[in-house]
Every structure is written in structure tokens, then in C-alpha cells.
Amino acid sequence: MSASQTKLYRDEAIILRTQKLGEADRIITLLTKEHGRIRGVAKGVRRTMSKFGARLEPGSHVDIQMHSGKTFDTITQVEAIMNYGEALTEDYQRWTIAHAILETAERFTQQEEEPAQQEFQLVVGGMKALAENRYDSSLILDAFLLRSLSIGGYEPSMTACSRCEKPGPHRYFSLVGGGSVCMDCRPSASATASSEALELMQALLKGDWDVAEKSEPRHRREASGLVTAYLQWHLERGLRSLPMVERA
Amino acid sequence: MSTGMYEGAIQDLIDALGRLPGIGPKSAQRIAFHILQSDSEIAANLVEAVRTVKERVKFCTQCGNVSEETECRICRDPRRDGTKICVVEESKDVIAIERTREFRGKYHVLGGAISPIDGIGPDQLRIRELMQRLSDSTITEIILATDPNLEGEATATYLARLIKPMGINVSRLASGLPVGGDLEYADEVTLGRAFEGRTNL
Numbered sequence: 133m134s135a136s137q138t139k140l141y142r143d144e145a146i147i148l149r150t151q152k153l154g155e156a157d158r159i160i161t162l163l164t165k166e167h168g169r170i171r172g173v174a175k176g177v178r179r180t181m182s183k184f185g186a187r188l189e190p191g192s193h194v195d196i197q198m199h200s201g202k203t204f205d206t207i208t209q210v211e212a213i214m215n216y217g218e219a220l221t222e223d224y225q226r227w228t229i230a231h232a233i234l235e236t237a238e239r240f241t242q243q244e245e246e247p248a249q250q251e252f253q254l255v256v257g258g259m260k261a262l263a264e265n266r267y268d269s270s271l272i273l274d275a276f277l278l279r280s281l282s283i284g285g286y287e288p289s290m291t292a293c294s295r296c297e298k299p300g301p302h303r304y305f306s307l308v309g310g311g312s313v314c315m316d317c318r319p320s321a322s323a324t325a326s327s328e329a330l331e332l333m334q335a336l337l338k339g340d341w342d343v344a345e346k347s348e349p350r351h352r353r354e355a356s357g358l359v360t361a362y363l364q365w366h367l368e369r370g371l372r373s374l375p376m377v378e379r380a
Numbered sequence: 381m382s383t384g385m386y387e388g389a390i391q392d393l394i395d396a397l398g399r400l401p402g403i404g405p406k407s408a409q410r411i412a413f414h415i416l417q418s419d420s421e422i423a424a425n426l427v428e429a430v431r432t433v434k435e436r437v438k439f440c441t442q443c444g445n446v447s448e449e450t451e452c453r454i455c456r457d458p459r460r461d462g463t464k465i466c467v468v469e470e471s472k473d474v475i476a477i478e479r480t481r482e483f484r485g486k487y488h489v490l491g492g493a494i495s496p497i498d499g500i501g502p503d504q505l506r507i508r509e510l511m512q513r514l515s516d517s518t519i520t521e522i523i524l525a526t527d528p529n530l531e532g533e534a535t536a537t538y539l540a541r542l543i544k545p546m547g548i549n550v551s552r553l554a555s556g557l558p559v560g561g562d563l564e565y566a567d568e569v570t571l572g573r574a575f576e577g578r579t580n581l
């Protein structure tokens with residue numbers, strides 16, 4: 133942000149990550165609606181008397197006022213829109229899934245000034261669905277991961293062959309080859325995928341929850357495995373939280 | 381890390397300081413020059429204190445608290461109630477609870493809280509050691525005194541799920557409003573917790 137622009141700005145944000153800084157401060161990583169991913173310092177937040185209270189914790193949806201600085205922006209005011217975190221800690225599986233969502237969002241967004249409205253809405257939706265226990269938590273995570281991949285331009289093909297576009301479903305699934313591949317196009321290191329797992333993944337991507345919730349546990353496990361492998365392939369470094377997620 | 385502007389010893393010191401928690405490149409540089417310009421006695425004391433703490437202070441094999449012996453002062457004390465264990469994140473939390481003089485049982489220091497995004501799961505904390513201690517049938521009560529933030533709450537949830545089936549009484553410290561704070565300044569989450577954790581008088 134150049135010096136000519138206003139030093140104070142306001143935005144809607146979701147807290148992705150917090151790190152301790154010095155005696156009582158924290159560095160807060162936020163995904164904002166208008167300003168993309170930013171890092172801000174919350175001074176004195178760890179003191180029980182802090183005016184920020186518990187609003188700046190991972191998963192919180194907030195209305196925030198920041199003061200832009202040279203290395204870090206400073207958080208000057210926070211209003212809670214929804215504190216999803218509280219509901220998420222009551223269930224350990226949901227808590228690990230919330231962390232996987234937040235870490236994925238961090239990795240799929242660029243730091244500073246790059247608006248990421250779609251990803252922002254996706255994270256808010258994911259936190260809300262988790263906190264309200266609207267669907268199976270593991271399905272919420274896979275839907276989030278698939279949609280993040282899609283927004284990022286890495287949507288795997290789940291029907292037609294990703295190479296020759298021959299209509300599917302196909303038995304083979306390739307991480308390198310962009311998802312479903314036909315018999316003729318499949319690279320040597322392809323996995324196999326059942327048509328039910330692919331159908332489930334398609335339903336999760338499109339938000340067809342009626343179909344998704346009718347799926348069988350074994351197809352859910354298979355789809356989770358495919359989505360996770362596909363995601364890890366497309367990210368340079370693996371996600372730290374993903375191996376800690378408790379899958380059903 | 382070494383993209384420093386200085387050469388040799390001073391840059392080595394800046395780099396070493398910069399690896400400490402909460403110290404950024406600027407602070408590291410400031411501290412390094414402060415050390416360089418101060419009396420050699422001050423520097424010698426610092427070196428000695430760092431050396432001694434690494435040589436002498438260990439972690440209690442029972443509870444994980446800092447200790448100069450194999451077992452810490454509290455674990456060795458026969459007057460402490462061995463049926464109760466208070467679980468905390470850090471050694472400094474033991475000091476804080478000891479100061480209240482409310483608790484006469486023993487402790488277990490986890491070494492942090494569960495935070496998957498930071499790569500910290502149950503296996504990175506001293507949870508296996510806690511479970512080993514709980515296999516001793518004399519322990520009847522566990523008090524979870526992890527921090528009143530989300531990581532602390534999630535860690536408590538995880539531990540309660542693990543410990544309750546063993547038939548051990550598990551409780552969580554009620555996180556009250558900050559002492560001396562005005563009610564109107566308390567944020568909604570803290571206030572909510574205080575109501576939830578209220579006890580009948």
C-alpha cells in the first residue's frame with residue numbers, strides 16, 4: 133500500500149492462524165474479503181484484560197480495522213461477526229477439520245492486496261457448516277478441498293477423460309494427468325477410482341448434498357483418499373494439519 | 381537464514397538471536413549491538429547463565445516440569461496429594477497455579493497445546509506419558525487447566541475424550557471474567573464461558 137493511500141482500513145475477515153510475538157502480542161494471519169491474505173499484529177492480545185478478548189482466534193469471522201505499517205499492519209479494532217471457534221473445539225474431529233480448512237485457505241491465497249473473495253466465501257461457508265454440524269464433517273472438508281482446487285484452477289476431471297475428453301466415468305484416476313483418464317490416455321502411475329467415489333466427488337464439488345449424504349462409508353473413504361492425494365500433489369509442501377484429521 | 385548485512389561474529393550472533401521466539405531481525409540486531417557495546421562482565425554473565433541452564437535444568441521424568449533433579453520438587457514431596465493431577469501446557473502455568481495455593485495435588489506439563497495448523501498434534505505433546513501415569517489406579521481426578529483459548533479448549537476436549545472412559549473424574553477450570561475488568565469490556569466469548577462455568581454458591 134503506497135503512502136498516498138489512507139493508512140487506516142476496514143474489512144471483513146476470517147482468522148486463519150495466530151502466532152505468539154514477544155511478551156503479550158500475537159501475529160494474526162487473516163483472510164480478508166477485499167484485501168486478500170494479510171498479517172497483522174494484535175498488541176497485548178494475550179493479556180486477559182485485552183480489549184480484543186477472544187475474538188482473534190482461528191476460525192473467527194470478524195469485522196476488523198487495521199492500520200497499515202511498514203513490516204506489519206496493526207489491528208486497531210475488532211468486532212465479532214461469528215465466533216465459530218467455540219463450537220468447533222467441542223468436537224475434536226471438527227477442530228482438526230477446521231484447521232485443515234484454514235491451512236488450505238492460507239496456501240491457496242496470495243499474501244497482500246490480492247482479493248480472494250471466492251476463497252473467502254468458501255472458508256466462511258465451511259466454518260459455518262462445521263459449527264452448525266450441518267453435514268458429516270469429513271464430507272464438509274472434502275467439499276471444501278475440491279472447491280478450493282477448482283477456484284485455484286486445479287479442478288480434477290471426475291467424468292470425462294482429462295486428456296482426450298472421452299465421456300466417462302473412467303476407471304483410472306491420475307494425479308499428474310488432472311483426474312479421470314481413459315484406458316488409452318492413462319499414465320503408468322494411475323490409481324483406480326470407483327464410479328461411486330467419482331460421483332460423490334462431483335456431488336461435493338457442485339454442492340449436491342442429497343447425493344453426497346447417501347454415499348456409503350467405503351466410497352467416502354475412497355473419495356477422501358483421492359481428494360487428499362490430488363491436493364497434496366498440487367501443493368508444493370504438504371499440509372501439516374491434514375494427517376491429523378480424524379476421518380470416520 | 382544468513383542473508384545478513386554484517387560479517388563474521390556479529391552476524392552469527394544476530395542470526396542466533398533471530399532464531400529465538402518473538403525476536404525479529406530488527407530486535408536481533410539491536411540486542412547484538414547492545415551486547416557488543418556493553419561491559420564484558422554482562423556478556424560473561426549471560427553466557428554463563430545460558431550454559432548453566434542447559435547443563436543443570438532438566439525436565440522431571442514424572443510430570444515434565446523443569447527440575448534440577450530427575451524428579452521435580454513437587455513430585456518428590458510426600459505431602460502432595462497423588463490422587464489428583466492438574467494438566468497444564470507449560471511449566472510457567474505450574475508456577476501460576478502454585479501461587480494461588482488452591483491446589484495440593486500433582487501436575488502434568490504437556491509442553492504446549494494441540495494446533496494441527498502448526499503441526500502440533502497429540503503425538504508432539506506429553507500425552508502418552510500422561511496416559512502412562514493414569515494407568516496407576518491411585519489417580520482419581522484430573523483437572524484440565526489448559527489455556528482459556530481455542531487451542532487450550534480443543535486440547536481439553538481431546539484429553540477428556542481419552543480419559544473419561546477410564547472412569548477417572550475429569551474437570552475443567554471455569555474460566556471466569558478477568559479480575560478487575562469491567563463487565564462491559566468483556567468480550568462475548570469470555571462472558572459466555574463465565575456463565576457456562578458458573579458454580580452455585
Ligand SMILES: [Zn+2]
Nearest residue numbers: 293296314317
Ligand atoms: Zn483419454
Ligand SMILES: [Zn+2]
Nearest residue numbers: 440443452455
Ligand atoms: Zn515432577
